[in-house]
Amino acid sequence: MYRLTLADRRLSVIRVEAFVYGFGDGRLVLRAPRSETGTFFEPINLSAVSSGAALDVRERDGAWSIEAGNGDLAFSYDVVIAIEDRYSPDVRSMLTFLGEDRCRILGRDVFLVPEAPFASGVLVDVRLFPGGGLSSSAPAVRDRIVVPDAGELPRTMAAAGAFRFLSREIGGVSVALAIGDAWSFGDEEFFDVLCRIVAEELALLGPPPRSRYLFVCDGNPVRGGARFDYYGIHYDGSMLLLLDPRIDRSALMDAPMAIIAHEFFHNWNSETLAGADESFQWFTEGATVYCSYRILERANVISSAQRAAHRRTVASRYRANPYRERVAIGEAANRDMGDKDMVNLLYDGGYLAAEALDERIRKDTGGRIGIIDVIRRLHERSGRTDIAGEAALTAAVIDLGGSDISGFLRELVRTPNPHVIADRFSSLE
Numbered sequence: 001m002y003r004l005t006l007a008d009r010r011l012s013v014i015r016v017e018a019f020v021y022g023f024g025d026g027r028l029v030l031r032a033p034r035s036e037t038g039t040f041f042e043p044i045n046l047s048a049v050s051s052g053a054a055l056d057v058r059e060r061d062g063a064w065s066i067e068a069g070n071g072d073l074a075f076s077y078d079v080v081i082a083i084e085d086r087y088s089p090d091v092r093s094m095l096t097f098l099g100e101d102r103c104r105i106l107g108r109d110v111f112l113v114p115e116a117p118f119a120s121g122v123l124v125d126v127r128l129f130p131g132g133g134l135s136s137s138a139p140a141v142r143d144r145i146v147v148p149d150a151g152e153l154p155r156t157m158a159a160a161g162a163f164r165f166l167s168r169e170i171g172g173v174s175v176a177l178a179i180g181d182a183w184s185f186g187d188e189e190f191f192d193v194l195c196r197i198v199a200e201e202l203a204l205l206g207p208p209p210r211s212r213y214l215f216v217c218d219g220n221p222v223r224g225g226a227r228f229d230y231y232g233i234h235y236d237g238s239m240l241l242l243l244d245p246r247i248d249r250s251a252l253m254d255a256p257m258a259i260i261a262h263e264f265f266h267n268w269n270s271e272t273l274a275g276a277d278e279s280f281q282w283f284t285e286g287a288t289v290y291c292s293y294r295i296l297e298r299a300n301v302i303s304s305a306q307r308a309a310h311r312r313t314v315a316s317r318y319r320a321n322p323y324r325e326r327v328a329i330g331e332a333a334n335r336d337m338g339d340k341d342m343v344n345l346l347y348d349g350g351y352l353a354a355e356a357l358d359e360r361i362r363k364d365t366g367g368r369i370g371i372i373d374v375i376r377r378l379h380e381r382s383g384r385t386d387i388a389g390e391a392a393l394t395a396a397v398i399d400l401g402g403s404d405i406s407g408f409l410r411e412l413v414r415t416p417n418p419h420v421i422a423d424r425f426s427s428l429e
């Protein structure tokens with residue numbers, strides 16, 4: 001069981017206390033979750049006690065071992081939430097946020113986790129804003145979160161304090177929204193749009209991997225002309241939506257809602273689908289962007305004219321991309337993803353490849369199936385087959401009654417400037 005309290009509000013320090021009951025082995029080893037560039041946080045003043053006596057704690061290579069003996073033990077440490085580059089464009093590094101009256105916590109930013117989980121589930125008491133509300137991607141009651149699987153702790157998100165909390169059941173799935181900040185639209189209006197998008201995706205794609213989802217919507221602190229105004233990211237059951245606080249009410253019926261459709265769509269089309277690696281990212285991202293705009297249109301969130309306008313933007317940015325004639329769409333993710341043009345080649349090229357693929361499958365099947373049906377099938381098969389990436393995609397299309405698209409795919413995403421897309425430029429205007 002973990003407990004989170006505020007150690008020092010001004011310095012953004014959170015205290016984490018953990019209680020382990022009936023620990024049966026001699027040594028407890030704790031680790032901080034690792035990112036690609038190192039660990040997500042450094043615990044400060046880690047100490048442990050058992051029956052009132054301090055226990056020996058040793059650090060080695062980013063792991064802390066506690067000589068625990070038998071019985072109950074407790075350990076505690078502090079975490080500094082203030083992240084240096086909070087106002088840099090790199091929003092990914094600031095998923096945990098501690099504000100004046102509310103906070104959102106992503107497990108990996110605060111919890112040391114035992115090397116071998118000692119319990120199947122863990123309880124987390126969030127006492128950062130006593131009396132405030134709490135919602136989480138895991139079930140929560142008052143200030144307590146019940147994380148059913150300890151392994152999910154790093155990817156569990158909680159929103160606590162002065163958020164407005166809304167929730168609804170949609171087709172057996174529990175959808176929660178924690179919304180902070182002030183907006184030009186009402187919370188209910190926003191939640192209604194969100195639920196319509198979720199309902200549309202459930203109807204098209206079938207049961208999602210989990211039965212509970214939390215959306216956290218807050219102001220994006222990143223401002224300024226060249227930077228993005230809205231941003232979404234998902235971690236299993238949590239979707240973080242950061243919107244520009246200046247956003248107009250009309251945005252409820254426009255492109256910013258695509259981040260909801262996009263992040264929720266990743267429940268079916270994600271990195272884990274079909275054993276996907278970098279070479280399949282054009283599909284993971286490209287098909288997700290393409291399908292999410294189709295879904296917004298189906299859910300009557302955007303009009304066909306708005307969808308066409310988005311498509312024109314994608315197509316003209318792709319045409320102007322300096323890598324278009326040198327790098328295949330399917331190779332973009334293997335290159336420097338810090339390079340904006342390369343990122344655009346992956347997303348825009350991926351979008352256009354997904355569109356070309358959708359049309360090809362529709363043509364081959366007399367309009368009976370499309371790319372969304374293929375993704376649904378890939379998701380259903382996921383984990384049950386050895387074939388991955390494009391091979392799995394090809395097999396799913398055949399499975400659904402389409403033809404062999406392997407040659408078409410090779411030309412489409414393994415050749416720079418594929419004629420399948422170039423030939424369509426006149427229709428992309």
Ligand SMILES: [Zn+2]
Binds near residue numbers: 288
């Ligand atoms: Zn994405």
